[in-house]
Amino acid sequence: MEKRTIDPWQWGERTNSVQAVEIKNPVGTLYCSGQVAIDANGQPSTGDMRAQLLQTIQNLEQLISEAGYACSGIVRLNVFTTSTTEFFTTCVDVYQAFTAKHGIRQATTLIEVQGLFAGLTVELEATVVK
Template identity: 55%
Template structure:
């Protein structure tokens, strides 16, 4: 697999993403459903944003590794949240996770009116190998 990021500016680097990611010679692609703070028994979290973000990240890692992929090969990450204002103070948690896996991914973050049940944040990813 060959991966190339396209960043005509520098400012996105502070926000831990790339403007575009091109991949060539891909063996396979994994499209992950949105992962949120739902426990192994299927119970949605009613905890705070920080706890839900940490669980969503852990669940995304679990799905990707269970499929035989690596988090470092995520090329697209969509973030859905019921409150960007509530999420923003915890954004460094996501940035540290991105740095740890050396991700170079395109990102879209959207504030939505609601998510399933009591959920506050959901992460949707595309990974390649």
């Protein structure tokens, strides 16, 4: 796989994402359903948004790994949240640590929604290549 990121503006360096990602010659592409903070028994989290994001990231990492891919191959990561304000004030450091840990340089869209499954507050949807 050949990966090229495109970000024509310097302010993009502060967003922990890029404006576009080009992939040539992928071996495979994994389209992940939105992941939320649900435990192995199928129980939704009752924690705050930060706790939910931590669980959601663990679930996404497990899904990607079990599919035979690596988180470093994430090229698109959409974030759905019930409050962008709360996400930026309580969760952005967790999100940035996750992307830095795996060296992810992804195209991202952050979307505020009215509600998510079971009253949860954050969901991650990823596209991964290898």
